[in-house]
Amino acid sequence: MSHEALKFDKIAGPLIEKAKQDGAETMWDRDVAMKSRCGFGDKGICCKICNMGPCRLSPVEGKGAQRGICGATADTIVARNFARMVAAGSSAHSDHARSLLHTLHMTSPDGDYQIKDEAKLLSLAKEYEVETEGRDIYDIAHEVAEIGLMEFGKPFGTQRFIKRATEGRQKLWKELGVEPRAIDREVVSIMHSTHIGCASDMESIYALTVKSALSNGWGGSMIGTDVSDIIFGTPTARQSEANLGCLEENMVNILVHGHEPGLSEMIVFASQDPEIVQLAKDNGAEGINLVGMCCTGNEVLMKHGVRLAGTFYQQELAVITGALEAVVVDVQCIFPALATLSECYHTKFIATSPKAKMEGARYIEFDEERALEIAKEIVTEAILNYKNRDRNKVLIPQEKNKSTVGFSINTIVGGLDKVVNSNVDQLGTVKPLADCIMAGVLRGAAGVVGCNNPKVAHDNSHLTIIKEMIKNDVIVVVTGCAAQAAAKAGLLQYEAKELAGRGLKEVCERVGIPPVLHMGSCVDNTRILRLVTEVAKYLGVDTPVLPVVGAAPEWMSEKAVSIGTYFVSSGVDVFLGTVPPVTGSARFTDYLTNGLEDVYGAKFTVNEDPVQLAQAMLDRIEEKRTRLGI
Amino acid sequence: MNLFKVIYTGANQAVELAGQLVQKAIDEKGKDASVSFPNTAYSLPVIYAATGQKITTLAELEGAVGVAKSLINETTHLQDALTAGLGTAVASEIIEALKYVLDDEPYKAPIQGHLSDAQVRSLGVPLVTGDIPGVPVIIGECKDSATAAKIVREYQEKGLLTFLVGKVIDQCLEEGVKMGFDLRVVPLGYDLTAVIHAVSVAIRASLIFGAVAPGDLQAHKEYTKNRVKAFVNVFGDINEILVSAGAAAIELGFPCVLDVPVPEVPTLLLYQPDHEKTVATSLEAREIKIKVTKIDVPVGVASAFEGERIRKGD
Ligand code: SF4
Ligand code: SF4
Numbered sequence: 001m002s003h004e005a006l007k008f009d010k011i012a013g014p015l016i017e018k019a020k021q022d023g024a025e026t027m028w029d030r031d032v033a034m035k036s037r038c039g040f041g042d043k044g045i046c047c048k049i050c051n052m053g054p055c056r057l058s059p060v061e062g063k064g065a066q067r068g069i070c071g072a073t074a075d076t077i078v079a080r081n082f083a084r085m086v087a088a089g090s091s092a093h094s095d096h097a098r099s100l101l102h103t104l105h106m107t108s109p110d111g112d113y114q115i116k117d118e119a120k121l122l123s124l125a126k127e128y129e130v131e132t133e134g135r136d137i138y139d140i141a142h143e144v145a146e147i148g149l150m151e152f153g154k155p156f157g158t159q160r161f162i163k164r165a166t167e168g169r170q171k172l173w174k175e176l177g178v179e180p181r182a183i184d185r186e187v188v189s190i191m192h193s194t195h196i197g198c199a200s201d202m203e204s205i206y207a208l209t210v211k212s213a214l215s216n217g218w219g220g221s222m223i224g225t226d227v228s229d230i231i232f233g234t235p236t237a238r239q240s241e242a243n244l245g246c247l248e249e250n251m252v253n254i255l256v257h258g259h260e261p262g263l264s265e266m267i268v269f270a271s272q273d274p275e276i277v278q279l280a281k282d283n284g285a286e287g288i289n290l291v292g293m294c295c296t297g298n299e300v301l302m303k304h305g306v307r308l309a310g311t312f313y314q315q316e317l318a319v320i321t322g323a324l325e326a327v328v329v330d331v332q333c334i335f336p337a338l339a340t341l342s343e344c345y346h347t348k349f350i351a352t353s354p355k356a357k358m359e360g361a362r363y364i365e366f367d368e369e370r371a372l373e374i375a376k377e378i379v380t381e382a383i384l385n386y387k388n389r390d391r392n393k394v395l396i397p398q399e400k401n402k403s404t405v406g407f408s409i410n411t412i413v414g415g416l417d418k419v420v421n422s423n424v425d426q427l428g429t430v431k432p433l434a435d436c437i438m439a440g441v442l443r444g445a446a447g448v449v450g451c452n453n454p455k456v457a458h459d460n461s462h463l464t465i466i467k468e469m470i471k472n473d474v475i476v477v478v479t480g481c482a483a484q485a486a487a488k489a490g491l492l493q494y495e496a497k498e499l500a501g502r503g504l505k506e507v508c509e510r511v512g513i514p515p516v517l518h519m520g521s522c523v524d525n526t527r528i529l530r531l532v533t534e535v536a537k538y539l540g541v542d543t544p545v546l547p548v549v550g551a552a553p554e555w556m557s558e559k560a561v562s563i564g565t566y567f568v569s570s571g572v573d574v575f576l577g578t579v580p581p582v583t584g585s586a587r588f589t590d591y592l593t594n595g596l597e598d599v600y601g602a603k604f605t606v607n608e609d610p611v612q613l614a615q616a617m618l619d620r621i622e623e624k625r626t627r628l629g630i
Numbered sequence: 631m632n633l634f635k636v637i638y639t640g641a642n643q644a645v646e647l648a649g650q651l652v653q654k655a656i657d658e659k660g661k662d663a664s665v666s667f668p669n670t671a672y673s674l675p676v677i678y679a680a681t682g683q684k685i686t687t688l689a690e691l692e693g694a695v696g697v698a699k700s701l702i703n704e705t706t707h708l709q710d711a712l713t714a715g716l717g718t719a720v721a722s723e724i725i726e727a728l729k730y731v732l733d734d735e736p737y738k739a740p741i742q743g744h745l746s747d748a749q750v751r752s753l754g755v756p757l758v759t760g761d762i763p764g765v766p767v768i769i770g771e772c773k774d775s776a777t778a779a780k781i782v783r784e785y786q787e788k789g790l791l792t793f794l795v796g797k798v799i800d801q802c803l804e805e806g807v808k809m810g811f812d813l814r815v816v817p818l819g820y821d822l823t824a825v826i827h828a829v830s831v832a833i834r835a836s837l838i839f840g841a842v843a844p845g846d847l848q849a850h851k852e853y854t855k856n857r858v859k860a861f862v863n864v865f866g867d868i869n870e871i872l873v874s875a876g877a878a879a880i881e882l883g884f885p886c887v888l889d890v891p892v893p894e895v896p897t898l899l900l901y902q903p904d905h906e907k908t909v910a911t912s913l914e915a916r917e918i919k920i921k922v923t924k925i926d927v928p929v930g931v932a933s934a935f936e937g938e939r940i941r942k943g944d
């Protein structure tokens with residue numbers, strides 16, 4: 001399985017070969033060492049939440065252990081495990097947002113962090129009912145931050161942003177009793193109810209799961225996106241490049257990897273500081289080459305056009321090039337393996353977050369109070385490491401592609417304005433997009449998101465699905481590592497319209513956009529949520545009515561499970577390209593893939609074959625069109 | 631409304647009708663009866679441009695029905711829907727050609743029907759220089775004659791070359807709109823199929839001025855889209871055939887503005903119920919900027935009046 005990557009990827013092959021020579025271990029080696037994965041865990045029917053266990057149930061109904069010691073059935077155990085995945089995913093995204101709110105709280109006119117998008121702050125202030133008249137913008141910011149922080153632990157009430165949803169969704173969530181309350185509380189709720197001897201009813205456990213997922217999508221992540229835009233600026237369309245070919249032979253290469261933009265933004269500024277650039281030159285380099293990976297990569301790509309080194313699965317390959325002076329990380333999706341891997345090269349593996357201290361890493365704690373100073377310290381350390389690069393051990397693959405990025409909702413609506421006839425319509429709405437979908441010029445829209453996973457050929461599922469969508473006149477929006485896969489493959493360029501069907505191509509040409517729009521990092525999936533909601537509101541319908549689908553073709557993280565769950569709960573069908581650990585319960589599996597439709601109007605579909613998954617997505621889109629009579 | 635379904639239905643109806651009429655003509659005149667439009671070297675220009683084939687007899691015209699049919703491939707892709715629209719265009723040309731087979735003079739003045747090559751050639755320079763800034767094709771029946779005349783006169787004053795199809799012709803006549811090829815208001819005919827004579831002008835512009843090879847349909851589409859600043863105004867009710875003809879217009883790069891609700895497509899298919907804004911909407915959709923500033927005199931001043939002879943009585 002793992003070696004399918006070698007067939008598909010022009011970069012992985014040579015670098016994995018090089019790793020062998022360098023005596024470096026990679027994910028592929030560990031994948032082989034793992035042999036076959038545990039069938040019980042794979043099906044979600046092992047439980048170790050108490051010390052009477054661990055228990056594992058027989059995957060065959062009526063044969064072997066059908067219940068755990070406490071009597072928990074496969075349905076209960078699978079649902080509990082799934083719920084805990086969602087809780088973990090929600091907590092990761094939400095803690096990320098919490099940090100951003102703290103940063104917002106410390107913004108000041110002459111500090112390292114300032115307000116870049118005042119309009120967005122003011123509109124959030126209005127939503128939060130914060131007085132803005134005649135007030136200093138920073139006072140407003142600090143009050144907004146406090147209210148935002150209360151969203152995590154307020155004792156009463158529900159998430160404020162659920163008011164942003166369609167009326168249909170709000171009503172449904174209320175009826176079902178799944179309106180998300182305080183973000184942290186929903187995580188705690190799950191941890192409580194999945195303790196031994198609490199909830200055993202599968203559907204009620206799933207309802208708790210939904211609450212936590214919604215507190216992420218319509219809470220933590222949505223706050224994260226908004227606040228990041230307020231502090232660092234709302235993304236606008238810009239050009240960049242992607243893939244390991246963005247590493248430079250004669251420059252200090254610094255990779256920012258992880259998630260939170262507070263750190264990476266400062267590294268961007270530090271690496272542009274004239275004195276620091278001079279230092280790099282004094283140390284024999286032509287300059288500093290900052291590149292990104294995973295969602296931190298997406299953040300600085302969207303906001304500054306910083307080039308992308310690659311996706312999640314390329315993190316080790318980036319080190320193996322031997323050309324990285326430093327890998328600077330904060331939290332989430334960072335292989336602990338990078339520590340030992342870096343030791344095979346001169347690369348400094350620098351951890352910065354107390355939330356993610358990494359064994360074997362150089363630790364420079366990032367303190368927002370001294371943000372720029374610390375960022376400069378980190379960059380300086382990378383520069384001083386340049387002389388240690390072993391030129392005989394350098395192999396930079398000459399692969400990279402151009403891309404256009406920065407498609408926030410503002411960018412998209414701004415683009416749509418270009419096709420508005422001033423005698424017919426208003427500017428600044430999603431009407432042109434809604435029109436194209438209703439007329440059938442665009443059959444629908446697909447969000448393709450998520451990670452890489454060695455269980456499937458890397459990037460292959462992303463690209464197969466994206467290409468299949470655009471060929472069939474389905475416009476694609478991307479985030480996370482799926483977006484990066486598209487960037488590397490050149491699908492984020494205007495020229496990629498040639499791969500699109502006539503309808504989408506016509507839209508691309510008239511609006512001046514690529515057929516695949518990069519909407520940002522994983523928390524920025526909330527941009528997709530909001531775009532879909534805007535279209536639904538414009539048409540006066542609820543989200544499940546729309547021919548819109550979401551896919552996580554190569555998902556692996558718990559965050560992805562939370563994302564998938566909040567999309568389905570928000571009425572968008574989700575298509576998974578790797579199988580979640582639920583198949584040990586036929587009932588729970590059926591609930592996810594069928595039952596949910598009766599409740600939320602959307603459901604999960606799972607298929608590891610990307611061609612079949614793409615077809616299922618297209619079929620679903622047409623099914624929804626037929627139901628709508630369009 | 632499922633727009634594509636409407637287009638496919640209309641295209642099928644048009645092709646079906648063309649097939650029946652060809653059969654009827656063959657019954658009447660025999661397979662060898664000759665087929666041609668007057669004063670053109672391009673046979674049936676749309677079919678010739680699309681396929682490179684010149685149709686000379688009813689037997690060959692029967693074959694062209696098959697060509698039209700082959701353009702209809704019912705999928706969910708815009709490209710196929712637009713191509714089906716071209717099926718309607720081909721069917722329309724077949725039906726219009728039959729009129730000339732069955733009648734020596736199917737159109738009588740002031741109705742134009744088919745335009746001669748000489749007329750098309752005379753448009754070459756003014757189209758390129760922008761002296762004719764655009765070509766509106768108006769189809770249908772306006773809510774009242776005065777509105778129809780007002781819109782047509784506005785185009786005329788701006789120097790555009792307006793083609794009229796359907797009852798709008800009578801509405802304009804009623805209001806005393808001066809018509810004629812030289813006056814840049816050309817009534818083509820009352821049947822919807824007569825719209826093909828406007829398409830024929832665009833296509834022959836591509837053959838003559840663009841020197842695009844017959845049979846290179848893609849290149850013809852590009853020429854008409856980029857060089858022939860035509861657009862369509864539809865007044866009044868629409869039916870499937872009309873919508874499928876609209877798809878053909880869009881495939882040639884000509885936006886359509888209607889005064890009845892349709893599923894809109896930005897820049898291509900627009901619903902504009904306010905007739906006061908029909909002209910502005912259309913010009914913006916086709917990205918036409920009028921070079922001549924409008925002079926405030928009691929009579930229209932624009933090059934559309936250059937060909938007008940002042941007769942003694944006026
Ligand atoms: S909770 Fe129940 S099933 Fe899980 S380990 Fe304890 S006894 Fe076993
Ligand atoms: S897409 Fe997945 S792998 Fe990539 S950054 Fe997000 S959670 Fe991590």
